[in-house]
Amino acid sequence: MTDKYAVIGNPIAHSKSPLIHAAFAEQTNQDISYERILAPLDGFEVTVRDLISKGYKGANVTVPFKFEAFDMVLPSNRALDAGAVNTLRFLGAEIRGDNTDGLGLVRDIKQNFGINIANKRLLLLGAGGAAEGVLHPLLEESPTLLVIANRTLEKASSMQKKVEKKNESRSYFLNAKAFExxxxxxxxxxxxxxxxxxxxxxxxIPNTIFAKGCLAYDMMYGRETPFMKQARESGAxxxxxxxxxxxxxxxxxxxxRGVRPETQSVIKKIRNLA
Ligand code: NDP
Known part of the structure; x- marks a missing residue:
């Protein structure tokens, strides 16, 4: 029988996740379906319960529900670190929640770009859900320095304080700054x-922050952003x-599914479809 999965968000029409999971399923011979579900802004929990009652096995969660999802689940350590959830597993009455965003970023930088994060100087721009999700996995790679810069400085400072409270014996230098x-x-x-x-x-942000050989990574995809343009023009x-x-x-x-799909060919395929 086909196992059912979905991605829940609002808006959701733009999501490429169904294409990605269809490619994974084909590659690994897994019999699954995967669809986009638009949840009303005040109806995330009802939507999840409805999927469970219909026999779905799991779901991904995207903007703006990752924090709400965290409050509904039994969280993994990664989800606890991030305070947000992007992957749900429905196991009987129990909902397990995980966060795979940070690991996704780290794997892309290390495996696909061949760049080691250890001993590097990192700058994380932003202090919203996406930044929270990637902070711990980045720190686990042992950079020498990680600066969080955000328009609202208090949010960056609060991320810094949360890490410092949890982990006193750290080897990196962590700081929060304003862009200026x-x-x-x-x-x-x-x-x-x-x-x-x-x-x-x-x-x-000044052009001078891009060190020689710098990797400038924008979490957005689909077109060149002003950040990408500035980085490219600064030699990154x-x-x-x-x-x-x-x-x-x-x-x-x-x-x-317990099966790890190969990703390079899927990245290429999705990029060619854009
Ligand atoms: P949030 O709304 O939680 O956070 C937005 C962040 O952007 C905040 O730090 C906010 O600063 C900052 N910001 C917004 N407008 C401005 C501005 N005009 N000038 C300066 N800073 C600004 O969003 P998310 O963290 O959930 O998502 C961020 C991005 O990451 C999105 O583009 C999303 O698509 C992408 N993303 C990509 C993923 C991937 O797999 N590639 C996964 C997850 C997210 P302030 O705190 O001051 O408001």
């Missing part, structure tokens, strides 16, 4: 986890978030 205070520093990897790409807004290697999307999906697929 970055002028005197250079970074080896800069990750844009703000949503400014969606509105084509440029960030007030530029990446979009499609690899992260496919890698986080591969980890969700593994949690559901």
């Amino acid at each position: 205070d970055l002028a005197d520093q250079q970074f080896d990897i800069i990750i844009n986890a703000t949503s400014t790409g969606l509105t084509d807004t440029a960030l007030p 290697q530029v990446a979009d978030g499609l690899g992260m999307l496919v890698e986080q999906a591969a980890e969700a697929f593994y949690l559901w």
Whole structure:
């Protein structure tokens, strides 16, 4: 019998997850279906319960429900670190929640771009859900420095404090800054986890922050954002978030099916469809 899965979000029409999971299923001979579900903004929990009653095995969760999902589940350690959930598994009456976003980003940087994060100077732009989701997995790779910069400085400072409270014996240097205070520093990897790409807004960051050989990674995909343009013009290697999307999906697929799909060919396939 075909096992049913879905991605829940609002909006959801743009989601590439059904294409990605269909490619994984074909590649690994798994008999699954995977569809987009638009949940009303005040109807996430009702939507999840409805899927469970219809026999779905699991779901992905996207904007704006990742925090709400966290409150409904038995969280994995990764979900606890992130405080947000992007993957649900329905096991009888129990809902297990995980977060595969950070692992997706780290795998893309390390495996697909061949860049080691250890001993690098990292800059994380943004302090919203996406930034929270990737912070711990990035720190686990042992960078020498990680600076969180955000328009609202208090949010970056609060992320910093949460990490420091949890982990006192850390080997990296963690800091929170406003964009305007970055002028005197250079970074080896800069990750844009703000949503400014969606509105084509440029960030007030200086061109001098891109170190020689810097990887500038924008979590957004589909077109060149102002951040990508600035990074390219400043000599950085530029990446979009499609690899992260496919890698986080591969980890969700593994949690559901126990099979790890190959991702390179799927990244290529989805990019060619765009
Ligand atoms: P949130 O709404 O939670 O956070 C938005 C962030 O962007 C905040 O840090 C906010 O700053 C900042 N921001 C928004 N507008 C501006 C602006 N005009 N100038 C400066 N900063 C701004 O969104 P998410 O964290 O959930 O998502 C962020 C991005 O990451 C989205 O584009 C999303 O599509 C992408 N993403 C990609 C994934 C992938 O697999 N590739 C996975 C997850 C997310 P402030 O705190 O000051 O409001």
